Amino acid sequence: MPSSAGHPHVVICKWSEPLVRCMLDLTPHVFLILDHFDTTFMNPDRELLTQVERVYEIKDFDSLEEMAAVATDLVVRGVAVDHIVSFTEFSQFGAGYLGVLLGLADDPLWHVSFRDKRLMKERVRRAGVPTADWVTLADPSRADDVAAVRDRLAFPIVVKPVAGSGTIGAVRVDHPDELRSVLEGIAPDPHLKSHQLTAEEFVAGSELHVDALWHDGRPLYLLISTYYRPRLALLDPDAAPGPDGTPEDGSYLITEDEAPELYRRVTKLHHEVNSALGITHGATHLELFERPDGELVFSEIASRMAGGWIGAVISEYLGYEIHTAIARATVTGRIPEPRPSKPCLGALHLRPPRAGRIAAIPTVEDMLAVDGVLRAQRLRGVGDRVERTNPSEWCAFVVLGADSREEYEALARRVAGELRTEVEPLG
Ligand SMILES: Nc1ncnc2c1ncn2[C@@H]1O[C@H](COP(=O)(O)OP(=O)(O)OP(=O)(O)O)[C@@H](O)[C@H]1O
Ligand SMILES: [Mg+2]
Structure with a gap:
């Protein structure tokens, strides 16, 4: 099933009725991946689901096993995927991994650079774009990680999950003396799998x-x-x-x-x-x-x-x-x-x-x-x-x-x- 010039093969990650409808007007080769949230709470239109070429129902886009199974099924069916469209934060790591498995990405860290704030800032900063100074705080219970933040950054700072969203878990710390108690008080958001943090100098404006x-x-x-x-x-x-x-x-x-x-x-x-x-x-x-x-x-x-x-x-x-x-x-x-x-x-x-x-x-x-x-x-x-x-x-x-x-x-x-x-x- 090679990609035909006029009708590309598109994988859509997560449920959006308008996106699926528009895509089906443009190509019949639409593959849809829905997670547990979509199937349980989003009530996807059953009639529309019959029009796409295949629906993959998974538990979680962050499951390597499930994404690898989707990739393998597409490969063994001979589907040459042209595009992966992911439009929510929750599917970004999974969609990126799928792209790596299907050979759509040259750099295996490419998709990570849009989610992990440290990699993103390192790459952007290296290109000469101004960003806040930052320090990784991979394990806030380690004294050396905390000391690095205190020694290398000018306060106030912002401490936040490395791949969070919605400003959930972001806190401002005004003085170095407050850092330890703020870190001890952080209860990681249950939706986040990684509890690593990053600390950045606060940018006013x-x-x-x-x-x-x-x-x-x-x-x-x-x-x-x-x-x-x-x-x-x-x-x-x-x-x-x-x-x-x-x-x-x-x-x-x-x-x-x-x-x-x-x-x-x-x-x-x-x-x-x-x-x-x-x-x-x-x-x-x-x-x-x-x-x-x-x-x-x-x-x-x-x-x-x-x-x-x-x-x-x-x-x-x-x-x-x-x-x-x-x-x-x-x-x-x-x-x-x-x-x-x-x-x-x-x-x-x-x-x-x-x-x-x-x-x-x-x-x-x-x-x-x-x-x-x-x-x-x-x-x-x-x-x-x-x-x-x-x-x-x-x-x-x-x-x-x-x-x-x-x-x-x-x-x-x-x-x-x-x-x-x-x-x-x-x-
Ligand atoms: N270095 C900083 N200086 C000043 N404010 C900051 C800094 N970092 C984060 N913030 C504030 O915290 C908010 C959340 O931080 P950030 O955008 O990095 O994380 P997020 O949770 O992924 O955000 P989003 O709400 O866009 O999903 C920012 O919108 C900004 O108001
Ligand atoms: Mg943000």
Whole structure:
């Protein structure tokens, strides 16, 4: 079953109905790998599953045994896989390993460099891109590992899992004296298999995210957004919506017309990061800091589309679903011309102002009824707990659109005031 020029063989990792549908419009040779979470909670469309060439149901993308079995089955069937599309953090190691087994990657550490923050920063730093200084903290119970952090880094620092996500388990340590007690208090996130940590010097400034789709080293789109607050600042117990009503959590797109120089500098930095890490194709989500003096400092990159609300904002920018863009780029190398639904776009996460049990949360209908709200998604319901121990306990997202920056800012303040997740104290 060799790859035919017009109809490539594509493996999709994890369930996304729009992605599978778009891909099937472009090629009949779609292979789908679903994990236990997908089959148990995502209710994949059974009719659609009959249309793909084969579905592999596995327990976990991190299982070497299961991924090796998928690779072997594809090989013995003579399937020449052209592309592997993985769009969630949970499938990234497995998808990368599958690529290595199928001979799609020259460098066996290639996919690791998008997940392990140490390898990523080492490669990016070697290419001359500014990053925070860092030290590996493989075993925080070893005195020599802890001493290396204390001796080699200037505090404040950030300690975090080497391949975490969602800012879960990231902590800021202000003074060397506090390091030991902070490390002793860290309870590893149960979703993480590796408990190794990395320590980085804290970079002050604002935090941007850059979302792009690449083909042959060229961006089919490249969009810069700014978070209302750096993700880690959301863990500050005093962090709450500002008195002027500026939202606490969310991000908005900066247009190229508004900031041509920023676009030029970020695009240059992104190309340098791409050369360092060997990125030529596919979706990326890059995060960087803009220091108070204007210097851009690389933070991290993922070789997948962004999570949270960001995919929905990009879909409004494109004027069609981001999954269509990813499928088209994979198979044809092109995407339909973007037609933004509004000149100024962004989104808010309706995060409750304190930890507690949700007493009230707007329905999708409530959110869509508000003028200026283009899309809405509710991820929790009344009675659910929100701990506020990490910024990624998603409650509800609203995507907003306006005709000017001023109008957008007023809209965001109004929506943050009108649509709220209310909590009552826990137990
Ligand atoms: N060196 C640093 N200096 C300042 N802030 C940092 C630093 N490292 C991490 N942070 C903050 O912590 C957040 C989480 O860190 P990072 O992005 O490295 O990990 P993550 O958990 O993979 O993130 P994500 O939320 O993007 O999945 C960042 O978004 C940033 O706000
Ligand atoms: Mg991050």
